[in-house]
Amino acid sequence: MFKRLFSVAAALAALLLGAGSWAAGRCDVNVPTEHAELAQVSLAYQSIGRASDPALLLVMGLGGQLIHWPDEVVVALCQQGFRVIRYDNRDVGLSTWRQAPVEANLTFEVLRYKLGLPVSAPYSLTDMADDALGLMTALKVEQFHVLGASMGGMIAQHMAAMAPQRVESLTLIMTTSGAEGLPAPSAALVQLLSRRGAPNREVALEQQADLLAALGSPAVTDDRQVLLQQAAASYDRAFNPEGVKRQIMAILAEPSRVALLNQLRVPTLVVHGTADPLLPVMHGVHLAAHIQGSQLKLIPGLAHRFQEAFKEPLLAAVLPYLQAHREDTSHWAQVDPAVRNNLM
Numbered sequence: 565m566f567k568r569l570f571s572v573a574a575a576l577a578a579l580l581l582g583a584g585s586w587a588a589g590r591c592d593v594n595v596p597t598e599h600a601e602l603a604q605v606s607l608a609y610q611s612i613g614r615a616s617d618p619a620l621l622l623v624m625g626l627g628g629q630l631i632h633w634p635d636e637v638v639v640a641l642c643q644q645g646f647r648v649i650r651y652d653n654r655d656v657g658l659s660t661w662r663q664a665p666v667e668a669n670l671t672f673e674v675l676r677y678k679l680g681l682p683v684s685a686p687y688s689l690t691d692m693a694d695d696a697l698g699l700m701t702a703l704k705v706e707q708f709h710v711l712g713a714s715m716g717g718m719i720a721q722h723m724a725a726m727a728p729q730r731v732e733s734l735t736l737i738m739t740t741s742g743a744e745g746l747p748a749p750s751a752a753l754v755q756l757l758s759r760r761g762a763p764n765r766e767v768a769l770e771q772q773a774d775l776l777a778a779l780g781s782p783a784v785t786d787d788r789q790v791l792l793q794q795a796a797a798s799y800d801r802a803f804n805p806e807g808v809k810r811q812i813m814a815i816l817a818e819p820s821r822v823a824l825l826n827q828l829r830v831p832t833l834v835v836h837g838t839a840d841p842l843l844p845v846m847h848g849v850h851l852a853a854h855i856q857g858s859q860l861k862l863i864p865g866l867a868h869r870f871q872e873a874f875k876e877p878l879l880a881a882v883l884p885y886l887q888a889h890r891e892d893t894s895h896w897a898q899v900d901p902a903v904r905n906n907l908m
Contacts, residue, residue, distance in 0.1 A: 590642070595610050605695055607660070609650065611648075612649075618645065621696060623710060624653060631798070638650065640879050641883075644887050645890055652802075653716075653811070654807075655804060655807030655810050662686060662687065685810070697726065697730070710735070712736055732831075733833075739847070739848075742819070742820050746850060749843070773791040779867060781873070782839060833885040835848070836863070837862070837863050837864075838864050
């Protein structure tokens with residue numbers, strides 16, 4: 565009798581002790597990078613978590629690769645019960661690099677933008693949103709949650725408008741409505757963003773480290789060597805400055821999304837930092853004001869990077885919201901069908 569009880573207890577103990585390692589294995593960020601072959605592009609992606617869990621798509625910002633989503637953030641999201649999917653947008657990382665038409669010229673288009681003239685781009689943010697939707701279709705995921713950062717937040721807004729019955733919730737971090745009259749970034753930061761050519765790896769890493777430092781919070785002192793290591797990881801995986809220029813043109817060519825946002829009906833969390841030097845805090849406030857029923861979380865000191873000091877505050881803002889909507893499919897994104905076509 566005692567032997568049998570001991571055997572049962574030992575089995576239960578093994579099961580319970582193994583649960584932690586099982587969860588860790590389920591949320592292993594070192595899964596292989598795979599490719600989804602779409603009509604226009606091939607997208608590199610990783611899927612972390614069980615295929616049966618609710619899906620959460622992470623959409624990265626300008627020039628960012630899937631590796632720029634911090635692993636510990638991805639693990640924390642997965643441990644909330646999500647299947648976390650992160651990918652490289654077109655023109656960065658291991659996804660398709662588009663060839664620009666010979667007439668495409670970033671300097672010329674920036675000048676047109678400053679003069680208030682229409683900007684021409686090789687592709688649009690709606691094209692990039694269509695890429696993301698195509699990825700989820702290829703993965704046979706019908707409904708999903710979307711978390712977008714910076715340009716990724718702009719793309720996420722379009723996704724909800726283009727496929728309102730597929731997007732279950734939006735989390736928009738350090739992004740904007742694109743409306744006219746919002747505070748502009750500093751001229752010095754714009755100059756750093758425009759430095760996309762480099763004669764060699766060493767110069768490229770120094771330039772990227774300079775940009776990362778400028779996008780960081782004044783409340784945090786960055787370790788230059790850490791910034792250079794981050795720049796090296798990005799450079800060595802894929803370096804495509806021409807692709808980033810094309811992404812910039814797509815942003816410049818984008819009209820205000822206020823009309824689109826005013827018609828959107830989707831559970832939305834807007835998270836913005838009070839020290840964002842690229843998209844000052846009023847961008848987040850304005851964005852939330854134009855999405856009916858949205859929540860706004862302002863993080864003191866957060867700038868325009870996932871810095872170590874702000875990972876906890878970011879997760880504290882995002883995780884409860886996502887957990888509350890993880891199983892709730894009763895408020896899928898909606899856009900009035902009568903106006904949807906006019907918004908695109």
